[in-house]
Amino acid sequence: MEATTGARVPPKLTGRGQATRARILEHAADLIYAKGVHATNNEQLRRAAGVSGSQLNHYFPTKESLVLAVIAWQAERVLAFHRSERFTGFDSLDGFREWADYYTAYERAYHEGCSLGSLASEIIKTDLDVHEELAGAFDQWRDIFRDGLLQMQRLGRLNADADPARLTNLLLSAYQGGMLLAQIARDVTPLKDALSAAIDYLQTFTTSHETDAPQATGPFQ
Amino acid sequence: MEATTGARVPPKLTGRGQATRARILEHAADLIYAKGVHATNNEQLRRAAGVSGSQLNHYFPTKESLVLAVIAWQAERVLAFHRSERFTGFDSLDGFREWADYYTAYERAYHEGCSLGSLASEIIKTDLDVHEELAGAFDQWRDIFRDGLLQMQRLGRLNADADPARLTNLLLSAYQGGMLLAQIARDVTPLKDALSAAIDYLQTFTTSHETDAPQATGPFQ
Numbered sequence: 549m550e551a552t553t554g555a556r557v558p559p560k561l562t563g564r565g566q567a568t569r570a571r572i573l574e575h576a577a578d579l580i581y582a583k584g585v586h587a588t589n590n591e592q593l594r595r596a597a598g599v600s601g602s603q604l605n606h607y608f609p610t611k612e613s614l615v616l617a618v619i620a621w622q623a624e625r626v627l628a629f630h631r632s633e634r635f636t637g638f639d640s641l642d643g644f645r646e647w648a649d650y651y652t653a654y655e656r657a658y659h660e661g662c663s664l665g666s667l668a669s670e671i672i673k674t675d676l677d678v679h680e681e682l683a684g685a686f687d688q689w690r691d692i693f694r695d696g697l698l699q700m701q702r703l704g705r706l707n708a709d710a711d712p713a714r715l716t717n718l719l720l721s722a723y724q725g726g727m728l729l730a731q732i733a734r735d736v737t738p739l740k741d742a743l744s745a746a747i748d749y750l751q752t753f754t755t756s757h758e759t760d761a762p763q764a765t766g767p768f769q
Numbered sequence: 770m771e772a773t774t775g776a777r778v779p780p781k782l783t784g785r786g787q788a789t790r791a792r793i794l795e796h797a798a799d800l801i802y803a804k805g806v807h808a809t810n811n812e813q814l815r816r817a818a819g820v821s822g823s824q825l826n827h828y829f830p831t832k833e834s835l836v837l838a839v840i841a842w843q844a845e846r847v848l849a850f851h852r853s854e855r856f857t858g859f860d861s862l863d864g865f866r867e868w869a870d871y872y873t874a875y876e877r878a879y880h881e882g883c884s885l886g887s888l889a890s891e892i893i894k895t896d897l898d899v900h901e902e903l904a905g906a907f908d909q910w911r912d913i914f915r916d917g918l919l920q921m922q923r924l925g926r927l928n929a930d931a932d933p934a935r936l937t938n939l940l941l942s943a944y945q946g947g948m949l950l951a952q953i954a955r956d957v958t959p960l961k962d963a964l965s966a967a968i969d970y971l972q973t974f975t976t977s978h979e980t981d982a983p984q985a986t987g988p989f990q
Contacts, residue, residue, distance in 0.1 A: 590796075672949075717950065728946070731893050
């Protein structure tokens with residue numbers, strides 16, 4: 549991702565150029581998130597971001613280049629959130645519970661769904677050649693959980709026979725699927741159930757050392 | 770669902786009328802599934818189904834009425850599949866394993882994703898007033914799993930302290946999320962991992978009676 553991020557913000561852009569590019573991107577991300585890739589057009593984007601057609605074309609000459617940049621934008625937000633200190637690198641069961649609590653602590657938390665999963669489920673159907681970028685973003689998300697579980701094993705908090713990659717796929721699937729079901733039902737319960745059950749399954753692999761983990765703190769605890 | 774199905778196929782239609790309606794619906798379902806709701810227009814649908822504009826308008830006067838019928842169409846297929854004999858009403862662990870095997874036994878099984886989940890993730894973003902129908906379809910799907918788990922409890926195969934509704938939300942979320950992740954990664958592993966882990970979690974609630982369950986049979990065993 550680092551490599552593609554470098555490619556995405558051409559170093560030749562001035563400070564003002566970078567700000568304009570960022571403004572276009574922010575509005576594109578919002579529009580695509582709210583309406584979908586197909587329902588978003590240049591006209592809407594120009595108006596929302598307050599830029600001319602030639603400016604838009606300068607920064608994003610094709611729809612593909614714009615969607616690629618939006619994927620990177622949403623991915624960076626999701627990944628930065630998961631790397632934030634509150635989850636302590638997901639090196640304990642509490643980190644995962646804190647994460648689940650964030651999305652289920654209040655009824656409307658599911659309201660907008662997962663920005664990246666929602667984007668992914670749309671893009672899968674388009675002809676846009678952006679699959680590699682999308683898969684890369686999810687690989688990095690997966691790495692955050694898997695690295696946390698590997699660290700739990702190193703710290704003796706997780707049994708050696710637990711499979712971090714497999715548990716990661718359950719946790720991420722429970723989140724993505726639970727978010728979709730919660731949006732369909734307009735009720736947080738499916739997401740709450742799926743995440744708590746997935747984490748309870750993870751707990752069946754923890755050792756007694758897990759209880760030595762520091763308690764997570766924060767407003768969502 | 771029974772009630773709305775009745776409303777969807779007006780009893781006044783002749784045999785030929787019903788066949789035409791079904792043909793339009795089948796092509797609409799295919800188009801929407803392949804391209805999405807936004808990218809599907811009347812012109813494409815008329816050509817695919819070989820009907821005139823006035824015929825199309827006669828059966829489905831609005832986009833909403835068409836999308837409602839497509840939801841019902843996809844829901845009926847998914848529900849009929851889950852109600853088929855091979856899963857024996859999901860009254861044993863084997864029924865769930867048979868179900869997971871169906872989607873993960875070969876590499877490309879995830880290729881097209883879940884027809885209903887994929888439709889749902891699109892519709893959530895539209896202004897179409899079809900949320901109730903969509904939520905109803907998923908409620909029925911949930912009922913199939915939950916009824917199976919309740920039956921397992923009655924048969925003494927599942928502990929009394931297991932929560933069928935919560936386990937159902939995990940299973941269905943693991944399926945929907947795993948399907949999305951498999952499509953993104955173009956690799957069946959995330960789905961395989963998520964389903965097998967969710968079912969292994971279910972197994973932690975089973976009793977020794979579960980081993981008395983008849984073995985599921987079939988080509989995917």
